[in-house]
Amino acid sequence: MSNFSLPTRSQSTLPERTRGGGYRFGFLPIATALCAGANFVADTFTSADIAFSTLYTLVVLMAARFCSANGIIRVAAGCAGLTILSHYLSPPGGPPFVGFVNTGIALAAIGLTTLLAVGQNKAEASLREHSGEILKLNKELARWARDLETSNNELEAFSYSVSHDLRAPLRHVVGFSELLQKQASSSLDEKSRRFVQTILESAKRMGNLIDDLLAFSRIGRAETKKTLVSLEQLVKEVVAEIGGDTGERDINWKIDPLPVCCCDRSLLRLVMVNLVNNAVKFTSMRAQAQIEIGCLDRENEVEVFVRDNGAGFDMQYVNKLFGVFQRLHLPEQFEGTGIGLATVRRIIHRHGGEVRAEGAVDVGAAFYFTLPKAQYAAERTAKTP
Numbered sequence: 001m002s003n004f005s006l007p008t009r010s011q012s013t014l015p016e017r018t019r020g021g022g023y024r025f026g027f028l029p030i031a032t033a034l035c036a037g038a039n040f041v042a043d044t045f046t047s048a049d050i051a052f053s054t055l056y057t058l059v060v061l062m063a064a065r066f067c068s069a070n071g072i073i074r075v076a077a078g079c080a081g082l083t084i085l086s087h088y089l090s091p092p093g094g095p096p097f098v099g100f101v102n103t104g105i106a107l108a109a110i111g112l113t114t115l116l117a118v119g120q121n122k123a124e125a126s127l128r129e130h131s132g133e134i135l136k137l138n139k140e141l142a143r144w145a146r147d148l149e150t151s152n153n154e155l156e157a158f159s160y161s162v163s164h165d166l167r168a169p170l171r172h173v174v175g176f177s178e179l180l181q182k183q184a185s186s187s188l189d190e191k192s193r194r195f196v197q198t199i200l201e202s203a204k205r206m207g208n209l210i211d212d213l214l215a216f217s218r219i220g221r222a223e224t225k226k227t228l229v230s231l232e233q234l235v236k237e238v239v240a241e242i243g244g245d246t247g248e249r250d251i252n253w254k255i256d257p258l259p260v261c262c263c264d265r266s267l268l269r270l271v272m273v274n275l276v277n278n279a280v281k282f283t284s285m286r287a288q289a290q291i292e293i294g295c296l297d298r299e300n301e302v303e304v305f306v307r308d309n310g311a312g313f314d315m316q317y318v319n320k321l322f323g324v325f326q327r328l329h330l331p332e333q334f335e336g337t338g339i340g341l342a343t344v345r346r347i348i349h350r351h352g353g354e355v356r357a358e359g360a361v362d363v364g365a366a367f368y369f370t371l372p373k374a375q376y377a378a379e380r381t382a383k384t385p
Contacts (some may be wrong), residue, residue: 256294
């Protein structure tokens with residue numbers, strides 16, 4: 001009795017409306033009525049020592065297959081009435097208390113079965129209602145995801161198109177400014193020459209911004225090619241390349257042991273180039289720069305960090321660091337376009353990782369990014385939009 005289950009609405013055998021406008025009844029309602037009638041006849045007109053009235057529990061269970069909660073209660077009330085009627089119509093035999101006991105047991109069984117059936121019916125009705133809501137929310141979420149993806153693609157295409165179209169007129173500005181500086185320099189006074197130089201420098205800076213913006217938009221469309229990459233070897237290559245351009249600066253490099261990860265080598269190299277370049281740039285005012293590259297082992301991922309003792313930043317502005325064109329220092333202090341960290345975040349997100357930063361003004365900064373360990377890389381990347 002405790003293992004019965006109720007159907008969903010789609011499986012219900014409730015009477016169905018025919019095309020002609022009438023109703024046709026399914027097999028189960030008819031069988032339930034016949035079973036109730038058979039129980040009543042057997043319980044009333046047989047003298048066998050069998051409590052046929054307890055079989056009304058089967059009638060209640062059969063009704064639960066196609067009735068609502070109210071319908072189950074009505075069927076159960078009818079079964080209880082038939083049980084009591086059978087008790088008074090049955091031919092006398094045996095001690096009177098036996099009939100009362102059997103009737104009481106039958107009524108208790110019918111009541112318990114009804115409670116179970118009604119409870120499960122209401123639970124399934126609630127489940128169907130919530131399932132419908134969840135399905136509706138899932139559809140809305142899928143639609144929002146499609147709209148967001150479309151908007152992102154349109155935004156990337158727009159930024160690429162604008163950046164590409166700006167290059168030609170910018171080249172004209174740079175080219176004619178250089179010609180003016182070269183051919184008319186002698187006829188210009190000091191103030192005019194300074195104006196021309198400012199135009200030229202600003203145009204070149206805008207060219208760098210456009211180049212970085214184009215590179216940033218390409219990352220969103222580039223296909224990631226995952227391979228096993230030795231982070232330690234990659235970091236040493238980047239440090240050797242960047243360290244060779246630091247001239248006579250006194251930089252103390254510390255490279256901790258780094259693991260092998262599953263990632264796109266070219267994209268991860270771009271991450272390390274941006275972070276190491278930042279560390280070198282923002283420690284330029286230090287007599288001795290300290291730059292450390294290491295990692296922290298997590299449960300399912302590796303957290304790599306690049307730490308320095310440079311200019312640092314105020315933590316209240318940490319959320320601005322990874323935005324496009326966001327800078328916390330003046331261009332006169334430190335050169336750059338403000339796209340490097342945005343590029344880092346986009347690449348790491350495409351690998352299923354996260355990026356964060358810590359710092360203090362005039363103390364230094366540390367940038368962290370996570371990568372899934374090789375055995376978890378495929379699963380994490382598949383969940384990344």
